[in-house]
Amino acid sequence: MSGSIAAWLVGLATPDRPDELETKQLLAAAGIAVPRGLRLAPGDDPAAVPLVGPLVVKLCDPDVPHKTDLDAVRLGVAPAELPAAVTALRARFPGKALLVEEHIQAVELELIVGGLVDPAFGPAVMLGRGGILSELVPDVTFRLAPCSEAEALGMLEELAVAPLFRGYRGQRLDGPALAHIVRTVGDLVLALGDRFDQLDVNPLAFAADRWIALDAALRLRLSA
Amino acid sequence: MRGGSVGPGQCPRYDLLMASHADLHALLNPRAVAVIGASSRSGQVGGVVLARLLEGGRPVYPVHPDESEVCGIRTVPSVDALPDGVDLAVIAVGAARAVEAAEACARLGIAHLLVIAAGFAETGAAGRALQERLAALPGRHPTRILGPNTLGLHVPHTRLSTLFVEHAPELLARGGGVAFVTQSGSVGVEAVGLAANIGFGLRAFVGLGNKCDLDEVDFLEHFAADPGTTCLAFHLENLDCGRRFLEAAATASRRKAVVVLKAGRTPAGAAAASLHTGRLAGSDRVVDGAFRQFGILRAADDEALCDAARTLAALPLPRGPRVGIITPAGGYGVMAADQVETPPERGAARLALASLAGATRERIRAATPPFASADNPVDLTAVADDAMFAAALDALLDDDAVDIVLCGAFFAAHGVTDGLVDVLAEHVRGARKPILAFTLYGPKTERYLRRLHEAGVVGFPSVARVVRAARVLVQRAGLLDAPGGAR
Known part of the structure; x- marks a missing residue:
């Protein structure tokens, strides 16, 4: 585990239970854009x-x-x-x-990028369509971590929304930048090692020519 | 689920297996075999296994404490009395006695044990304890174990068989390129037996059973390196060594196709408390994605597995997805064209109907009657004869716009003779493009498909299956082309 991730773990307000802001700080440190924001404690x-x-x-x-x-x-x-x-x-x-x-004004399409530990194969990443319909009409695909950018582009091609990355109806979403984020999430999953349980970057939105994590949740496993 | 449960991506015997790759040559081609559990009483598994082994022509030693002869073969009174040169002991007694026999064989240094009995980890705590005693042997002795709870092996080219259930040995005797490794012996025997009806080129059949020692990765590595194997087919229910199997498959798939039927879903974790992504851990979609990432072709069922294997084992890969179709029955040509153009499921290869070059259409027109269709799908009509098939095949094979040829070989037409089998075989032999046949001929269908198989032609009894086979070829070609595809 890298020093910066170890320091982030130690700095959590509640041990082993990062909140949204802390999760986004981890993403930001890995190079994934997040909205500017701050936490308001009760007082x-x-x-x-x-x-x-x-x-x-x-x-x-x-x-x-x-x-x-x-x-x-x-x-x-x-x-x-x-x-x-x-x-x-x-x-x-x-x-x-x-x-x-x-508040970020983004294009309509919302994606999920996630990390998980599969019981058979171990650490894995997910890319899929987010939003309210995503559970009714699943449009998701997986690779194991680490996942290269070329492999992530292959994931993108499997999605029903893939034409939006090729100019469908004037849409020009940035596929290579998305692939980079999928790769980054896979690397993050591996960097967290046996502390990692689940990660949802949901939604990941496209705004001002870049991908930005509007919400994120990370589950850790308890430290031994 | 069989066997014991294991944590994510871990293999129970990782260290040992990494230390030495299993050498399975002697298992699949032993100099001599011992059988424990064969007696004169009829209907016993051991007796059937002994009879099967004797057909192989190698020395077989039944071990029996009381009977001096079994099936007309002199017995050996105990394991300790076995002569040198026994590379394989087949143990066909009940679980508790099988463990004792296995321990005696391991002490003697017999390289391979095949334990047929059920009643091990699949039955509960007592069985699990027995299986643990078996599993401990390879660490202490120069012995590897296949099973327990397995039908064992059927290897046509070494004439080794332990299959004690009815299967299709005469149809499989010609051998071939497919190494077929199955966790469930009955699924494997039934699937391969059915596939043999239309011709199946088998390199080896392996029933893994409970995998107390040898597992899918050992056989994957063996057959990947075996020059006689051209395709590896697996039926698996649990992937104890998930990640390790994938890594080995990715290495193998650079040279040979690996097709897997993964049956049985891993139970998902605490779903209610999970995030969106975490809820899908253990889902079939993860298997799909992992297989694609590591160059594995996935088969949905036993028929798809056998169809894919026999196709990939025998045919060259296409350079693209464009399909040319020849039939003497326009209705079947139209159906085939529809299925070619149907969008595939997620991740499967897309096919396209080839647009034939003008010169191709001219050649077909010159060789066929005026009412035939020289456009794709080419319709030779009911007046088709062997020569028209030959001319149309030549034309499509020469056309750069055609990557794959599907040929409806219908023998019912008056002008079509059994010589069409030879016409197809000659074209298959010379072609760098894959040619797939489909045949429908009522009750004679399977007989003609077997004749095609024996002549080296891959054929199917339906439009859906031949188009699916074409898709598998395109998918396999795509895996080899993909950046990082076969890692």
Whole structure:
């Protein structure tokens, strides 16, 4: 395990249980873009948040990976409305931290890039279509880690959304950059070694000509 | 699931196996064989195995403490009394006695043991303890074990067989290039037996059973290096050595096709608490992706496995996906064209209907009656004869726009004779492109397919199966071309 990952593990607020911001900090350190954001602890003043433009406010709790299911996300919050949004979420989730981020306007397609440990084959990566339909109409594919960029491009070709990377209806999503992210996730899975359990970068969105992780959840295995 | 459970990607005997690759030559071609458990009483497994082994023409020594002769062969009173040169002991007694016999054979230094009995790890704690005693032997003695709980081996070219169930030995006797390794003996015997009806070129049949010692990776490595093997086919239920099998398969698949029927799904973990991705751990999709990444072709069922294996073992790979079709029955040509153009499942190869060159169409027109179709699919019509088939085959093989030829060999037409078998065989022999036949001839279908097989022509009894076989060839060619495809 590299020194920076070991240091990240040691620095977790709750041992073995990274929250969304910590997970995104790990992704950012690996070169994957994430929105600018910060954590508001229960007593922190939302007026002091230095971010501009429309914001996202959401519950920041490692026990709640599927925040939307709990209606724990507010999108497109103007800075002036931030204190009210924070107050409302705090009322519903007392004692919990919140995450405030820039709201990223992205193209419609949302992807999932994930990591997992398969019981037969060990560490693996997943690439697939995200969003609400993704569980009804699965469009996902897998490779084992490490996964080269050439192999990741092969994954992309297997997806039903592959034409969006070839100019379908004017869409020009960046396939090689996506392949690089899949490779990076595979490398991260291996770097975490036997501490790794599951990772979802979901959604991974395309905005301003780059891929950006709008949400991420990481499960670790307990240290021995 | 058979055998013991093992953690992710780990192999129970990794260190030992890495230390020395199993040398399986003597297992598949032993100088002499001992049989433990053969007696004069009829209907016993041991007696049937002894009879099978005697057909191979090599010395066979039944071990029996009381009877001096079994099946007219002099017995040896105990394992310790066996002569030198016994490379394989086939142990056909019940589980508890089999372990004792195996221990005696291992002490004597017999290189290979084949343990037929069931009643080991697949049955519970007592059986697991017996299997552990077997599994401990290879670490202490120069002995390797196949099984337990296996039908064993059938190797036509060395005339070695331990199969005590009815199968198709006469249909498989010609041998061939497919090494067929199966976890379930019954699936293997039935699948290969059925495939033999239309011709199956078998290099070796191996029943792995409970894999207490030798496993799929040992045989993968052996047959990958065996010059007589042209394709490796596996039926597997659990991949104890998941990652190690994949790595070995990737190495093998650079030179030979590896086709796997993976049956049985690994139970997924705590699904409710999992993230989106984690919920799919152990799913079939992970197997799909891993197989593609490591150059393995996946077969959906036993028929697809055997079809893919016999095709890949015998034919050259196409340079592209463009299919030319010849039939004397336009309706079948249209069906074949439809199936060629049907989009494949995720990850499978796409085929295309070839656009024939003008010169090709001219040549076909010159050799066929005016109402025949010289466009793809080429329809020779019911007036087809052997010479028209030959001319159309020549034309498609010469056309650079055609990568694969599918030929409907229908013997019912008046002008078509048994000579069409020779026409196809001659073209297959000379061609650098794959030619696949499909034949329908009522109750005579299988007989004609066997004749085609014996002449070196790969044929199928349906449009769906011949098109699927063409897809497999394109997929295999794609694996070899892919960057990092076969790693």
